Amino acid sequence: ACSSSDNEPAIPEQPEKPDGDDNKEHPDTPSPDGSARCLVLYASRSGNTERMAEEICRQLDCDVLEIEPQTPYDDDYNAMLSRSQEELDGIRRGHYPPVKNTVKNFDDYDMIFVGYPIWYGSMATPMQTFLHDHATKLAGKRIALFASSGSSGISTSVGEARKLCPGATVIEHTLLLTSSTFIQMKNRIKTWLEDIGASKEEQNMTSLKVNITLGDRTIIATMEDNVAGRDFLSRLPLEVTLNDYNNMTEKIFYPTPALTTEGVTRGCTPKPGDITIYAPWGNVAIFCKSWSHSNDLIRIGRIDGNGIEALTVGGDIRVKIEKQ
Numbered sequence: 001a002c003s004s005s006d007n008e009p010a011i012p013e014q015p016e017k018p019d020g021d022d023n024k025e026h027p028d029t030p031s032p033d034g035s036a037r038c039l040v041l042y043a044s045r046s047g048n049t050e051r052m053a054e055e056i057c058r059q060l061d062c063d064v065l066e067i068e069p070q071t072p073y074d075d076d077y078n079a080m081l082s083r084s085q086e087e088l089d090g091i092r093r094g095h096y097p098p099v100k101n102t103v104k105n106f107d108d109y110d111m112i113f114v115g116y117p118i119w120y121g122s123m124a125t126p127m128q129t130f131l132h133d134h135a136t137k138l139a140g141k142r143i144a145l146f147a148s149s150g151s152s153g154i155s156t157s158v159g160e161a162r163k164l165c166p167g168a169t170v171i172e173h174t175l176l177l178t179s180s181t182f183i184q185m186k187n188r189i190k191t192w193l194e195d196i197g198a199s200k201e202e203q204n205m206t207s208l209k210v211n212i213t214l215g216d217r218t219i220i221a222t223m224e225d226n227v228a229g230r231d232f233l234s235r236l237p238l239e240v241t242l243n244d245y246n247n248m249t250e251k252i253f254y255p256t257p258a259l260t261t262e263g264v265t266r267g268c269t270p271k272p273g274d275i276t277i278y279a280p281w282g283n284v285a286i287f288c289k290s291w292s293h294s295n296d297l298i299r300i301g302r303i304d305g306n307g308i309e310a311l312t313v314g315g316d317i318r319v320k321i322e323k324q
């Protein structure tokens with residue numbers, strides 16, 4: 001039996017990493033999926049953290065990128081241990097061992113998942129380097145940490161992440177799987193994603209938001225979570241001319257084919273900012289002014305805040321409508 005201390009941890013045998021990682025040819029390009037709002041970054045030597053990353057991606061349907069050392073780690077386990085210790089020592093003196101990957105920007109992502117194995121109580125060195133190199137680009141982003149270890153805790157590495165990316169928000173609630181809890185991986189990941197508000201359902205909620213761009217101004221709208229609102233979202237992106245109707249009371253356009261309204265509650269007393277369908281004609285009407293109640297109006301969304309002011313101008317307006 002091995003004794004364990006902070007410096008000499010008990011390190012379990014490492015399973016071999018499976019062959020055939022097809023992400024390696026484009027190290028600086030996350031696996032493309034234009035609709036993904038989350039990116040999973042992970043480092044993994046023997047496949048445990050990789051499995052966690054894959055499960056997160058499976059549950060969230062998001063982009064993924066493996067962070068790899070510039071020089072691959074030795075197959076010889078003892079050589080690997082000495083090198084990792086040297087690298088950790090180097091990092092303490094400000095020398096970060098190079099990694100293969102860079103990411104141009106994280107603009108497309110709401111949340112960045114960062115996963116790594118625990119090495120001698122710390123975040124594995126390739127991920128430390130990556131965070132160090134991308135600290136500026138990660139500023140303002142939400143970072144969710146997950147890790148795997150034999151038995152050590154994650155708290156030291158949370159401190160390291162915060163220090164490496166001072167401008168980012170490292171979420172308090174992290175996920176650690178150890179050799180004794182790894183078997184619960186799927187459920188633990190599911191619960192964790194729900195707890196941090198990143199589950200698929202939660203993401204669908206945020207995707208009710210749309211950007212409406214006119215000239216250099218973008219206003220935001222939130223669509224209703226009903227059949228008609230979802231049908232509207234499914235037509236995006238859309239470039240249309242909003243025609244003025246009834247002297248700046250409404251801005252209207254005709255989606256083709258008309259939006260599905262089956263089973264959606266009818267009747268609305270429109271207020272400025274309401275996005276509606278006028279059922280008899282099938283047009284979308286965005287109200288700039290309050291108007292009288294109509295049983296034929298169906299509310300499918302609303303322009304946030306006072307954004308409607310941007311549309312409250314005479315004449316027709318060309319707009320681009322996109323999902324957020």
Ligand SMILES: Cc1cc2nc3c(=O)[nH]c(=O)nc-3n(C[C@H](O)[C@H](O)[C@H](O)COP(=O)(O)O)c2cc1C
Pocket residue numbers: 009010011012014043044045046047048049050080081084116117118119120121122148149150151152153
């Ligand atoms: C260099 C090295 C150092 C390690 N240090 C620790 C440690 O301090 N505490 C611990 O519980 N496990 C430690 N381990 C075990 C790994 O954290 C654990 O096996 C992890 O699941 C490996 O993840 P991976 O398969 O994604 O590489 C270490 C493993 C290696 C290779």
